[in-house]
Amino acid sequence: MPSATSFTARALAARAVVAFLTLLLTACGDDSSTRIDTGNLNVTAFDWQLPLGIPLPVEPADNPMTEEGFQLGRHLFHDTRLSGNNTQSCSSCHQQTKAFTDGLTVSVGSTGQAHPRNAQALVNTAYNPTLTWANPSLVRLEQQILVPLFSEDPIEHGITDLNREEILQRLRDEPRYAPLFAAAFPGDTDPVTYTNIVKALASFTRGLTSFNSAFDRYSRGDASALSNAAKRGLSLFNGERLECFHCHTGYNFTDSTVDRATTRIETPFHNTGLYNIGGTGAFPENNHGLFEITGKPTDMGKFRAPTLRNIAKTAPYMHDGSVATLQDVLRFYSAGGRLITSGPHAGDGRLSPFKDDLIVSFTISDAEIADVIAFLESLTDESFITNPRFSNPWTTTP
């Protein structure tokens, strides 16, 4: 007959087994799950018209994107009345047909004063962590736009303390602006202010997105969207011989990109060996690049790598427009820098002490140059160039 001890042991053992089995079987009954909570990653009041896979840009908290702000900005962008002498609009230097550049070596302001720099294409600027060619402190469009509007050296729009109220009155006198300003800034009793003008211009500029090139269609599965030459060019672009992808990478073809999913913002600047005046590594006066801001000798000649989207429309190239064509650009990089044999800027950029380590020479044939250019041309987004949504509203019937 079983003893009390063995009975207790069996009972305890049975309870343990039942408990254990219950635990395991219960665990097996649940289904695995993974929840992804992106917070406000996809929250926006604006129709960005972005294809799948392109993350949303960052919207500043004090100037969230709205259609009303975008449309007001579009009107202001193309309006020459937003200048001291009524001759200069943003679109004077940023023309839609040229992917919002002007086709000049360097831009010219309202009074005829030349800018030291080539106009940057306003393509996907919403994704730029820094604005202009070489200023790491200009991180918002709302900051950068103040420069062309109010700059005195060089004069661009030429808005000064003497004419600022007069300019605002021009806008108030334009019947089309009253409803636009009211819609963009509801609740403001007098919305026609420079703060709101800058915000609206920033909204319009921020909304200039371009992701519908032939390359994009190829990336989304249309194998016929790229020519064979462009496909060969793509392979060369991403290959270890040319290594273009090191600085022109990602969905915006630049290593200087930020979006809502970015955690650590990187703001790289590069010296590509364009100048090496007197062998000192120097760049021409008033065009020292990042050095102008930081004062660090090693920052001499460093500039931001711009997007290559629509690059075929934005000649001439480089920060000072000193390289005329895409063929010249490729020959410049294949040489590992530029040799200037005479003149005030003489020097061998290939030997610049401040040149980026990524800029090394490579061999490339004429046929391969043509292939790479075919690929770069495939980055042209015709819908961006012709989109009526971005066009000059003053030349079309409202």
Add this chain to the structure above:
Amino acid sequence: MTARLPFLILLALPACVFAHSADDNGNGTQVDVALSASWRSDSAVPANTLWQIPGVLTGGHALPVDKGLSLDEASLTLSHQRPDGIYGLLKAETHGSEDSLSLEHAYLGFQPRDGVATWLRLEAGRMNGEFSPANREHASTRLFSETPLVMDAFLGRHFVDDGLRLVARLPGQLSLGVESWRGRAFPATSGQGSTDVFARWHFATESWQLEAGAFGMKSEAEKRIDERYSAGHSHGGTTLTGPDVNFIGETLLYGVSGRLTWWMADEARLSLQGEWLQQEPDGTVQNSSVTRQAFFTATQTGGYLQLEGRWKQHELGLRHESVVVDNQLTGSGAAVLAQDIPHLVNNGFNPERLTLAYAYAFRPGVKARLEWVRDESSATSQDRVAVGLVWRETLWQSGD
């Protein structure tokens, strides 16, 4: 799940260790050898494929089994026990898909033979964690050649680290222990460390034996990567690289274990053994350039239950294993990281495995093993057969 844990701990109280330690040798020096080799009809994953348990940040040494003949485990152990209670153990071992022999264990221990502290045991050095019975088993000591899935998922196959262990044997066959580790072992990282506490209880009658245990562990990790594939591990002849992701944060791990054995006769026994673990990672996952990151929290549970019977030289066993995950990725980078780490996103799939094993000890210390495995631990279900040999022997033993 967490609410059930205290209740179940009350039912399944701590028990004693299953596996071998130098303490078992008695005085003197001993050299032991163990070897397990298996031929398998298929690999766990196709060649040139990463093995990722869906929903889990797998790592450590959790490599998949290969098709064909492979060495599950080979080890050589040197142990020495002194009359004053000091003992030491050195163990060189290789296992699985690893290509090199490593010093797996190298530790000193002390358990007083007389005096007031005979109930205390202190060990320090490189050793495996005593908190989990499965962690102390190897292909040569258990009926099944493959490590339990939950051990691969939560502990990177096995937990071996440099550390310190203090065990107190209390009245009533209850043992309590605490271990502190340097952090070489997954899920921790070097310099961050792990700490665990465990309890075991052992109860036996003439024909019944119950061993139960429970533990809790906390590990810290700093930029923990999947080391299985980050150093160019060659699996199938091609260097594989894991996803660009690392984990920063802490991991809490709890477990309960139990083994009930019924000695039906002198040479016949039946045992039911199992272990259930719950892992709670809480931290950040990010890419190496830290341009994308998201908060990662999860409650992941897993376990195994195996029924074994032994009669004379014959052993037969059936083991069922499963893992269930409940993960959450939070933050603006969550969606992008989910694309970069697709195996971390698991909705509706519970990795499971069922193994039927038979072993025949045709010589003392040598047995042949035959297994059938239904492997549903990844999206592709697979059946494979394994035939293996196991050899365990004391090569040399001396006494003082």
